[in-house]
Amino acid sequence: MRIIVTGGAGFIGSHITDAYLAAGHEVVVIDSLWAHGGGRRDNIAERASFVHVDIRDPGIERIFREFAPEVVSHHAAQHSVAISSRDPQLDAQVNVLGLLNVLETSVKAGVKKVIFASSGATFGEPKTLPITEGTPQWPESPYAITKMVAEHYLRFFRMQHGIDFTSLRYGNVYGPRQDPNGEAGVVSIFIGRFLAQQGVKIYWDGEQTRDYIYVGDIAALNVLALQRGGGACYGIGTNKKTSVNEIYRALVDVTGFEAPIEHLPRRPGDVRDAQIDSSLAAQELSWLPKTTLLEGMKKTVDYFRERLPA
């Protein structure tokens, strides 16, 4: 298949690009290498073509016309909850208007399907856990609002133009190439501190939880979504709650360093718990996460260790 991966220089998008190439597909990455995102040129596999362009640029039409992709994996985004709260207009420009440019261009180019990186953040702080596809979305940040709105646009474009979609509502994705500003930022921030033999900050009591999912499992999921899951949104996680304290202890196990902890009060807006039930993705996409937290942490620590300055 011919596939365009937007945001393919970023953390998750670059792993998806690698997985698509490994499965024998042809990939063009489009990415603006946004200064505040995780995009880096050296994340992009040599076998992928790369176009340095903003998804809001009408000029993407030429790339779509010439390459004629069958699928677009839309992973480019303003990816930070904090930046979205400071600058909701920027967030909406990239995450809504950028998406619309990608969708309109996709329609013109005859793209069959768009795979979209949505987020568990669209649920805010749900009344009951685990989150399922039936949980009401109640986004609590501009970032989460634009991710939810995007799903409605995808539905509209499917009805109006017959372009299919699969929306994947990721939990907190972690792994090699991870950017500290993204949704699972705590993992890469902690790893950086552990490897520098420095202390870490733990807010609240450290018992707040998230559903951490390894990026390799997300890449495998995106390969399955090429053929399955049309017209649907899926919760994507491990169905396990992992606390900040557990992340801390896993890193002590992996690195052998007992990082000093500075305890700080809860930050405004911090959500207590998150846990995503992915039974529907298991049933309809035949996807199950395979990587345990300890395995994932080991791989992530190894990656960052190799890149330490000598």
Ligand SMILES: NC(=O)c1ccc[n+]([C@@H]2O[C@H](COP(=O)([O-])OP(=O)(O)OC[C@H]3O[C@@H](n4cnc5c(N)ncnc54)[C@H](O)[C@@H]3O)[C@@H](O)[C@H]2O)c1
């Ligand atoms: N990391 C997570 O835990 C997580 C969870 C849920 C959803 N997501 C979503 O997954 C996607 C990838 O996130 P990530 O963590 O890999 O972040 P990332 O910053 O590493 O990747 C995003 C990429 O988008 C690019 N980009 C940003 N603005 C752009 C623009 N205007 N035009 C073209 N490219 C642009 C960046 O340069 C970057 O390479 C995003 O859509 C994010 O919202 C991530």
